[in-house]
Amino acid sequence: VISREDALRLDEDDPLAAYRERFVISDPAIIYMNGNSLGRMPVAAAERVREVTSLEWGSRLAGSWPHWIELPSRIGDLIGVDILGARPGEVVVSDSTSVNLYKLASAALQLTAPRSVILTEAANFPSDLYVLDGVARAAGARVRRLAGDPPDAGSLAATLGADVALVCFSHVNYRSAGLADLAAMTTLARDAGALTLWDLSHSAGVVPVELEACGVDLAVGCTYKYLSGGPGSPAFLYARRGLQDRLLSPISGWFGHRDQFGFSSEFEPADGVGRFMVGTPPIVSLAAVECGARLVADAGIAAIRAKSVAITELMIGLFDQWLAPLGFALASPRDPARRGSHLAFRHPAAWPISRTLVERCGVVVDFREPDVVRFGIGPLYTRFVDAWDAMDRTRTAVADGMHLEFAAERSGVT
Ligand SMILES: *Cc1c(COP(=O)(O)O)cnc(C)c1O
DSSP: OOOHHHHHHHHHTOTTGGGGGGBOOSOTTSEEOOTTTSOOOBHHHHHHHHHIIIIIIIIIGGGGHHHHTTHHHHHHHHHHHHHSOOOTTSEEEOSOHHHHHHHHHHHHHHHHTTOOEEEEETTSOHHHHHHHHHHHHHHTOEEEEEOSSSOOHHHHHHHOOTTEEEEEEESBOTTTOBBOOHHHHHHHHHHTTOEEEEEOTTTTTTSOOOHHHHTOOEEEEOSSSTTOOOTTOOOEEEEOHHHHTTOOOSSOOGGGBTTGGGOOSSOOBOSSGGGGOOSOOOHHHHHHHHHHHHHHHHHOHHHHHHHHHHHHHHHHHHIIIIIGGGTOEEOSOSSGGGBOSEEEEEOTTHHHHHHHHHHTSOEEOEEETTTEEEEEOOTTTOOHHHHHHHHHHHHHHHHTTGGGGSOSSOOSOO
8 A cells, every 4th residue: 555655755756746836725734625616726816806806996996897898708718728628719707607507508408499308417416407407497398317427328329319409417427526428428419419518517627628629519617616716706608619609598688798888778699609698797706717727727637637547546545445444435436537536435424524524634525415525636736645644534533433423414514
């Protein structure tokens, strides 16, 4: 089994090691394994927010709008072109992931009528399931949920029929980290005449995504996980160029108007992906998104992915040695090609164990129903030795029964 000294050596040889200094780490004793939920704050984001509030909002006030108005498409291109393999003008930053999902799924249903089935997965993120049900309700369509975590290309192929309008999956599952075969599933859907809409929330910034090369039609994702955009930072949405001008948002707002400042009383959609914008963006939060996205783009997805795989592989080796004998089961795929950047460990006492790790052991993990503890790796700031220490503290805590002091029932934000 790998020693702590081995882990320290891996950090010395890590080409991304210097990126850790680009993030605010207020307490080095805390091991933060929650970057899959809320990425650490870039140092530059704090500076940027100070500049936006003091100079742009504080001094120049509305005179800053000519600069602010460009942010959704400028940051959209940074994320789209440098991180997601899209072309310029295909991504915009706007609203939340849930709202963007609603807008794109509604537009897709309208375009593909009379097809009326949305295919998704039973294991999808709950908000995605709720939103798709709402879209279907409003459009008189139906949702079919495929089994599998994630469903494989074979089960998709078996379900695709002439009635399927839209195929909507998560690229990486929020609970298990199972990674779907985006390329194969997108091709299958296209060949069956359906549109594809991928939720990239758990892959953007950490798993390679080739939107253009794979022929993906539509995508959404959040910016506060591996892109480190900050709590509640606005999400991104992608629409393939060839499709944009045939899609209509179900919410026609002035920011999606062809001539926003013409103040016409009739709506006319803008050309391009900007037609999916709705109202005034949250500028302070939006401006900060650029900082984390820039760090990811600079480091490069290939290097980030390589480190993410190396750390999760190290952890699985320790898991087998240390945690499996304590009643844990691995709920993430063993094949690194089939998983994202977090690990899900199942245990009957997952809730009290997660509280013990956070409150007693300085290991910030989170809990997901019904019995999962998630350990997230943010490769730009998580070190190999952090992963080693987190596993070591977990085995010690559980072997010593520290979690028995905590209530067995879940409460509060998890
Ligand atoms: C985190 C996450 C979201 C977040 O949705 P918001 O509307 O931005 O809160 C959506 N979908 C998936 C798959 C996620 O992991």
